[in-house]
Amino acid sequence: MDEASFLEGYDPRKYPAVAVTVDVVALTIRDGRLCVLLVERGAQPFAGRRALPGGFVREETLDQAALRELAEETGLTPGGSSAEEDTAGGHEAGSELDRVHLEQLGTYGDPGRDPRMRVVSVAYLAFAPSLPEPTAGSDAARAYWVPVDEAKDLAFDHDQVLADGLERARAKLEYTPLATAFTGPEFTIGELRQVYTAVWGEELHAGNFHRKVLSVPGFVESTGETTARGGERGGPKPKLYRAGDARLLHPALLRPTREDRVR
Amino acid sequence: MDEASFLEGYDPRKYPAVAVTVDVVALTIRDGRLCVLLVERGAQPFAGRRALPGGFVREETLDQAALRELAEETGLTPGGSSAEEDTAGGHEAGSELDRVHLEQLGTYGDPGRDPRMRVVSVAYLAFAPSLPEPTAGSDAARAYWVPVDEAKDLAFDHDQVLADGLERARAKLEYTPLATAFTGPEFTIGELRQVYTAVWGEELHAGNFHRKVLSVPGFVESTGETTARGGERGGPKPKLYRAGDARLLHPALLRPTREDRVR
DNA sequence: TCGAGTAATACTCGGAGTGAGAAAAACTCG
DNA sequence: CGAGTTTTTCTCACTCCGAGTATTACTCGA
Numbered sequence A, B: 001m002d003e004a005s006f007l008e009g010y011d012p013r014k015y016p017a018v019a020v021t022v023d024v025v026a027l028t029i030r031d032g033r034l035c036v037l038l039v040e041r042g043a044q045p046f047a048g049r050r051a052l053p054g055g056f057v058r059e060e061t062l063d064q065a066a067l068r069e070l071a072e073e074t075g076l077t078p079g080g081s082s083a084e085e086d087t088a089g090g091h092e093a094g095s096e097l098d099r100v101h102l103e104q105l106g107t108y109g110d111p112g113r114d115p116r117m118r119v120v121s122v123a124y125l126a127f128a129p130s131l132p133e134p135t136a137g138s139d140a141a142r143a144y145w146v147p148v149d150e151a152k153d154l155a156f157d158h159d160q161v162l163a164d165g166l167e168r169a170r171a172k173l174e175y176t177p178l179a180t181a182f183t184g185p186e187f188t189i190g191e192l193r194q195v196y197t198a199v200w201g202e203e204l205h206a207g208n209f210h211r212k213v214l215s216v217p218g219f220v221e222s223t224g225e226t227t228a229r230g231g232e233r234g235g236p237k238p239k240l241y242r243a244g245d246a247r248l249l250h251p252a253l254l255r256p257t258r259e260d261r262v263r
Numbered sequence C: 001t002c003g004a005g006t007a008a009t010a011c012t013c014g015g016a017g018t019g020a021g022a023a024a025a026a027c028t029c030g
Numbered sequence D: 001c002g003a004g005t006t007t008t009t010c011t012c013a014c015t016c017c018g019a020g021t022a023t024t025a026c027t028c029g030a
Helices: A062-074 A158-175 A177-182 A189-200 A206-215 B062-074 B158-175 B177-182 B189-200 B206-215
Strands: A018-030 A033-040 A054-056 A101-108 A118-127 A143-147 A220-226 A239-243 B018-030 B033-040 B054-056 B101-108 B118-127 B143-147 B220-226 B239-243
Touching (some): A018 A177, A018 B018, A033 A158, A101 A158, A118 A177, A158 A177, A158 A189, A189 A239, B018 B189, B033 B062, B101 B158, B118 B158, B158 B189, B177 B189
Antiparallel strands (some): A018 A033, A101 A118, B220 B239
């Protein structure tokens, strides 16, 4: 930020009031479908419409505000930092929110996006393993998971925010180990493949996926164990893996069908 | 944005005042070096320190605010939209700012990042062909281009903002035709390679680069012309190209030396 | 208990893309 | 003119990919 000379001594409080909020695009996978957390709006404007959870920023960092909003709406209590964290081994006292990956998505501040006043909203993207339906918390009563393809006609510019979040999520699956943020601490290659299938909305060749995941250094590491049972519809007991220490996937797992890349 | 029930009728103007600003990381290439536009701060805090250009958001979109700040600091006048635009053919009346590519980088809002009050700053990233030294405009007198490796100890959290901007720029060169935003409307493959060299800070194999650029559909298209003269230090007259219509490069031009990818 | 169906895993094959190096040709400058 | 430089094109070996096939180990229902 810079004050030009003519702004010297300028008091920004004299500006028309600007409110800063955070909105959260929280994604999870339930029953093999990619879902987003929405709340039902009770008040005007957009009363009765669904919206992304969010609220005003208090005396806290933007990251903290996003995590707080997510905690309030899901009824879960934040345990640790906003970065995902492996409690490899037994389940410690950490909240389920400890495993949530949170990152800033973008900021939406067009005049008029909220009819009441100028509101600048910082959107966040959250990735979580399958979380319980948020009914517990008092505040969370109005929040629920909705499959992303049914999340339309949202309040404000939230259709756009959600679309941007989905595109970000799909892209990040290609070159980061983000998919493991959707699984439990231990998972099978098949479960990992289902994450990609749900987010990308495309079937993947099981054999090639298997080969590629295991060939990327640091993506997954074997636990040496297998599941206790085979799949529900048959098949051998798959091996179990946990997330490795890679931050970027190399080589990347690129999405198929990329003819639509040129303008 | 969502108002929880207990916020019904809440007036956000009762919150401690929050100011919203835009900061611009404007990059260009001068003499083969990647440079960023900085201003010298005259007032406290951080008087005498260098900072990214920026200022308060007015009644305008965030994108417009960023373009306005950039125009004010460079002394150039904005002509068209914020998106880059090809005036293929003759030079029309458009400003040099028409060819600037502008995109949102991220938002920085830690309490205390500005000692005076709570300031939430939306950072933008701008890419421009070599622009004149900004001396013309009244307001721009304090702004100048600085090689990025000499841009240290900036005011506020601008070291971090600049670092984030550089990483974004380096990454986008890999999978988008962004490099053409640093060149003139017509350019040679060698000039394009120098853009990559300057931004990535690494030498590239000329033969392989040539092959890859021409093999990516829609990256560049031939004008059928060559330059009037060969290079200053010799070599044949290179062919001229202009930007194609691709929005994403496929296959991508990946950076070399990727051992440092894992945590 | 058997047989059908399914999933995990491991192959093979041909094609595309890549880094490194070589080389021919075209041009500048001294 | 000659040395040095750049553009442009090849070659070669290697990696990676998509598609297909095969094997094996399961579950479940008849």
